[in-house]
Structure formats: C-alpha cells, structure tokens
Amino acid sequence: MSHVRHVLILTVLLAAPASAQNLDSLLSRMTLEEKLGQLNLLSAGGRASPEQMQLVRAGKLGGLFNVMGAENTTPVQRIAVTESRLKIPLLFGLDVIHGYRAIFPIPLGEASSFDPEAAEATARAAGQEAAAFGINWTYAPMVDIARDPRWGRIAEGSGEDPYLGSLMAAARVRGFQQNIFATAKHFAGYGAAEAGREYNETEISERTMREVYLPPFKAAVDAGVTSLMSAFNDVAGVPASGNAWLTDTVLRREWRFPGFVVSDWTSVAELINHGIAGSQAEAGRRALTAGVDMDMQSSIYVDSLAALVQSNRIPLAVVDSAVMRILRAKQRLGLFRDPYRARTAPPATELRALARRVAGESIVLLKNERSLLPLAKAGTIAVIGPLADNKEEPLGPWHTQGRAEDVVSVLQGIKTKVQTVLYAQGSGIDDTSKAGFAAAVAAARQAKVAVLVLGERGDMSGEAASRSSLGLPGVQEQLLEAVAATGTPVVLVLMNGRPLILEWASDHVPAIVETWFLGIEAGNATADVLFGDVNPSARLPVTFPRVLGQVPLYYNHRNTGRPPDANNKYTSKYIDVPVTPRYPFGYGLSYTTFGYSNLKLSAARARVSDTITATVTVTNSGGREGTEVVQLYVRDEVASVSRPVRELKAFRRVTLKPGESRAVDLRVAVRDLWFIGLDMKPVVEPGTFRVYVGPNSAEGLEATFECIP
Numbered sequence: 001m002s003h004v005r006h007v008l009i010l011t012v013l014l015a016a017p018a019s020a021q022n023l024d025s026l027l028s029r030m031t032l033e034e035k036l037g038q039l040n041l042l043s044a045g046g047r048a049s050p051e052q053m054q055l056v057r058a059g060k061l062g063g064l065f066n067v068m069g070a071e072n073t074t075p076v077q078r079i080a081v082t083e084s085r086l087k088i089p090l091l092f093g094l095d096v097i098h099g100y101r102a103i104f105p106i107p108l109g110e111a112s113s114f115d116p117e118a119a120e121a122t123a124r125a126a127g128q129e130a131a132a133f134g135i136n137w138t139y140a141p142m143v144d145i146a147r148d149p150r151w152g153r154i155a156e157g158s159g160e161d162p163y164l165g166s167l168m169a170a171a172r173v174r175g176f177q178q179n180i181f182a183t184a185k186h187f188a189g190y191g192a193a194e195a196g197r198e199y200n201e202t203e204i205s206e207r208t209m210r211e212v213y214l215p216p217f218k219a220a221v222d223a224g225v226t227s228l229m230s231a232f233n234d235v236a237g238v239p240a241s242g243n244a245w246l247t248d249t250v251l252r253r254e255w256r257f258p259g260f261v262v263s264d265w266t267s268v269a270e271l272i273n274h275g276i277a278g279s280q281a282e283a284g285r286r287a288l289t290a291g292v293d294m295d296m297q298s299s300i301y302v303d304s305l306a307a308l309v310q311s312n313r314i315p316l317a318v319v320d321s322a323v324m325r326i327l328r329a330k331q332r333l334g335l336f337r338d339p340y341r342a343r344t345a346p347p348a349t350e351l352r353a354l355a356r357r358v359a360g361e362s363i364v365l366l367k368n369e370r371s372l373l374p375l376a377k378a379g380t381i382a383v384i385g386p387l388a389d390n391k392e393e394p395l396g397p398w399h400t401q402g403r404a405e406d407v408v409s410v411l412q413g414i415k416t417k418v419q420t421v422l423y424a425q426g427s428g429i430d431d432t433s434k435a436g437f438a439a440a441v442a443a444a445r446q447a448k449v450a451v452l453v454l455g456e457r458g459d460m461s462g463e464a465a466s467r468s469s470l471g472l473p474g475v476q477e478q479l480l481e482a483v484a485a486t487g488t489p490v491v492l493v494l495m496n497g498r499p500l501i502l503e504w505a506s507d508h509v510p511a512i513v514e515t516w517f518l519g520i521e522a523g524n525a526t527a528d529v530l531f532g533d534v535n536p537s538a539r540l541p542v543t544f545p546r547v548l549g550q551v552p553l554y555y556n557h558r559n560t561g562r563p564p565d566a567n568n569k570y571t572s573k574y575i576d577v578p579v580t581p582r583y584p585f586g587y588g589l590s591y592t593t594f595g596y597s598n599l600k601l602s603a604a605r606a607r608v609s610d611t612i613t614a615t616v617t618v619t620n621s622g623g624r625e626g627t628e629v630v631q632l633y634v635r636d637e638v639a640s641v642s643r644p645v646r647e648l649k650a651f652r653r654v655t656l657k658p659g660e661s662r663a664v665d666l667r668v669a670v671r672d673l674w675f676i677g678l679d680m681k682p683v684v685e686p687g688t689f690r691v692y693v694g695p696n697s698a699e700g701l702e703a704t705f706e707c708i709p
C-alpha cells in the first residue's frame, strides 16, 4: 500500500510544475474549460460525491470544502493528481474559525484578551489540527468590524475597533498560515449591515470604509494572507462580490495583494437578487471582472462563462490572471510537491492546556461589588441556570468538529474547586416555563452564594442569527430576579456571543462575569476565575449599551457640533436614557486594583516621521498579583475632517505584584495617526494631538503633543 502511494507521489513529483515558469507552461496547456474549472469551488457533505469526483477527474474543480478527514480528502486528491489530465492538486477548505476539534474561545472572546500572541497560538494549533485531517485552507480569520450587537456574526470577529482588530487579524493569519492557508473575510463592510439584520445592505462612506472597515484586511494582507473572501452585502448599491473598487482598485492596485479572492457561498449568483445582473452569465461576468477569482458554490464560472470568454465579453486575460493566482497559491502551499500533506495533530493535552489558558485570559469581570469574587473554596455553592450543566453551547456558533463530549461544563469546573455544590437548572435558555424556579430558589436558599450561568444558545449568534432584542432570552432574567430575591449573594456568569443588555443585572447583581463561549475548557477556565486561581485580565473589545435604542454605540465616534451636555437640552443625547454605554470599550476589572500616575510624552513636538513614547507609572494598588491592559488613545483635536473623540493606538498587558509600580512605555508612530483627508487621501495634519492613557476608553490621564510639519 505504502509502496503504491510512494509511486504515486513520485509520479506527481515528476509531473509537478516547480517554478513560476512551469506555472506559465501549465497555463498554456490548459483548455478554457480547465481554466474555468480551477475557479470552481464546491462544498461536499463530509465527503466528495460521485458527481464531484467526476468534476475533479474532468479538471472542472479547483477546490472542495467541507470534506472531513484525511481518509476523505486523500482519495479525491488522488483523483486530481493522477486521473485528471493536468494533474493539478485541489485545495481543501473548511471554516476552522476557533478550533478544529479542540475548540478555543470564540474570536470575540479571544479578542477580549487583548493578547494577539494568544490569538496566534490558538490559530496555529487549530491550523495544525485541521491539517492533520486533510484541510489545507481555512475561511478565517473573520475580520469584520462590528458596531451593532444585533448582528450575530459579531461573535466571529474582534469587535468594534480597527486597531485591535488589525492586530488580531494579523496574529491569526500568522498563526493559521504556519500550517494551512488563511482567508480574511468578508471583504468588505459586511459588519455594517443596516439595523444589524444579517445580509442587509450597507451604506458606508469611502472615508469610513478606509478608516474603520478596511484596516484589518490591510493588516491581514500585510501579514501575508493567501486569500480574501468577498462579502454578501452591497456597499451603497454595489455588491461586494461584484465590486471592482474593492477587489481591484483597493486590494490589487493599492495594496498589491498577490493572493486570490474567493466569493462567499453563492454570492456570485446572488448578484441577480441584488439586481445588478439579469442572468447567471452576467452575474459571473460582473464578479470575475471585478476581481473575484473563485466562485464558491454558484457553479456559474464553470457552467456559464465559456461563451462570454469566447465572444470576448470577458477578456481571456482576466481568466488567466485569476487562474494564475490560484495556481500560485497551490504552488506556495507546496501542493504540487506534496498534494496529500500528511500532518500530525498537536497532542490533545497541549490543545487542552492552551484552550484553558486562553479561555482564562478571555473572561471579562464586569462587576464585583464588595469583592464578592473570588469565591472561597469552602461552603455550599448553588449552581443554577440553563447553561450551567451544558456542554453544547460553550462550543459557540461555529465549532467545526467540536463535540459536546469534549467540553468541561461550568458545573463540572466548579465541582473541581469546591465540595458542596447544589445544582438546579432553573429554566431553559429560551422557553417560557418557570417550573424549575422553585428548585433553583430552594438551592440558593441553602447556599452561601449562588452562581447563575445564563445567556444565549450558541446558535443565537454567528451567521443568520440577528436578534432584535438583546436581553437574556426566555425567562432567564426572571429566574435571576427570583434567585436574587432570596438574599443569597449572586454571581452572574454570562455565556453569549454578543454584548447583551444587562440593565437589571448591572443594577442589582453584585458580581458579573462575561465568559462569551469559551470552548472545550469553558468550565475549568470559568472556575479558575471564580475561585481566584486566575485573576481576570480581559477587557471588552466592544461597547455594551444600556438599551437597544442606543445602538449603534461605539467608543470611537465623532464629537458632533453639540456634544452631550446634561445642562443643555439641545445637545446630542436622549431624553430617556444616558448617552453613555453600560460598559465601555476596553473596560474590565481585576481582583486587584491599578493606579495610573505620571504620564509623560517623550516630546512636546513631533514630526510625521517621529515616534512618540508615552510613559506612565502603573501601580498595583491591591492585594494580588494581576495583569492590567494599559491602553493608549489619541484624539486629533483640530483637523480638516472631524475626528473621533478617541482612537486606540497602543496597548500593553502588564503583570504586577501587589504594591509593585512600573513605568510602562507605549509607542505611537505619528504616521499611524493618519485619517482620510478632504481629498480622500490618507494624511497626518499638523496640530495638537491629545493622548489618553488609562484602563479603558472612558478614563485615563491626558497629555498633548504638537505635530509639526
């Protein structure tokens, strides 16, 4: 058997194009049909169907996705490299979003760590595990900026900030691409869906597109990402999957992106629904000529474009460029040399240890009155709620091969820390029965503290999971109120894929812990934090509003001509709710406290080519070792275009012993303070910049410097 395989690989090696020159000669030998075949990508239901195998044999498929396991990828690859005329290997794609089988925190949760190295480590591990199962290409990272928590896919990205989002995007690309190809998605503006309604239209000015939505894609491109996925949405009337400004002007001409663009699932065919194409062929022509190289799931390129190319309505050169981009990617991945890419998964213990560490780093402590947390590892603890003994939901909305049986539930995690635990489910996640309330209340009455684990089902966020209300689903809030009414102190542990509206809880519950969906080690990581074995250090990557009517609410907004003033009715605010968020971007508590003093800038004046260093003394003023995320924001006070009140430009995680003080440096290159000027070009204008250094986007010490010409 292995001898046969050896011979096969050798055959491939001999036939394999190894250089750019060889790719040119390969292209010259391809028929138009084979060229369009390379641009065709189809989903398999776990394994390739006989029809798909026939397409591979005929050279009419460039890649497959959702083929699960090397035992299923290998035979199809063998057909491609031995039975097809030109023996071109296939790409095998999969949505490896936050883990393959070992599931890590959802990306929004992981972004809370403000630790790009953690994101790189989980992406590397996920990529290695996926590669061991035959995958060579992931549809991640999702780098869409999201300012609207109604939009369920906010869970898959890094939140609302372009700077944090860019660092996370680059880190994940680096991590994945140590083993498999990455795809930055969804290009672009998908997160701006109007009203937070999935797949909805977007209205994004070129300035906001360039300043807010595009930077994480640029960061992914600079980190060497192989592919980008074109989005479902339209941008001011031009669908992203047929938008030459995005995929050609910006991506290829300005950024010099050498990789290829894949459409989203049937987004080429959907150009018909968008109303910019009257036929399949026209939809294909719009997409391909705009720069979308590979057609996912519409089969339009392969089925409908040959005639248009033959009649010159699509220049052959456009087809050739798209094919070459895909062939070059295959070559870069080494597929011509090693089409089967046998890989070994990281040891399970290593994956678990990483999952636990990063999950611990992703938990945000939102409230902790009178230091209710951490809990002592003694006495009776009531553990209540539909997500407490739940092993399915911590996997989150997009968990690939993750399995509930691999998950440590919060109840299990707590049981490893303390002996006497009373468990009551209390209610379902979104049903309306209160039948379980009495048992929950009884358990709370007997306990010194009640831990309520509440939130969303995994599938309430992610794709096609927009919500029109952001409270706790079902009767969970009533359950919380009933348990709180016992007088037993309550710790609210949240599991969810988006910011929730938590008004009652924020006013009445002494301790609130945001755990997002943490993956296989959810229970252990949560218990580590609840009992103080891990001191929480995560910060919100997204604003938590007070009420839904404030949405969209984000920290890096502009000032308006009438900024909110409590003493002046005619200023920008509401008459029925404060204008501020419940929890601002960058916010999160620790079991210790940190003080900031002595902010100094390295210079009072700086040129665009200079770097400013802000130095601040951070003191651990509490009783435990802890990690602070020191954040630096900048405001361009006067510019030709109104600038945000604050923009994150640097941060650092700093671990300090109790009583320890440290001078912390944060560097900002002045050239990174660019914005899109009146002429739509990036510019740094001379003038005063205000620098804020502090624990979140709403606090901090201030200093200024002048940018001089």
Ligand code: BGC
Residues within 6 Å of the ligand: 095, 139, 185, 264, 265, 463
């Ligand atoms: C999603 C993409 C995903 C693709 C393939 C689409 O519905 O929008 O994010 O990569 O499916 O599974």
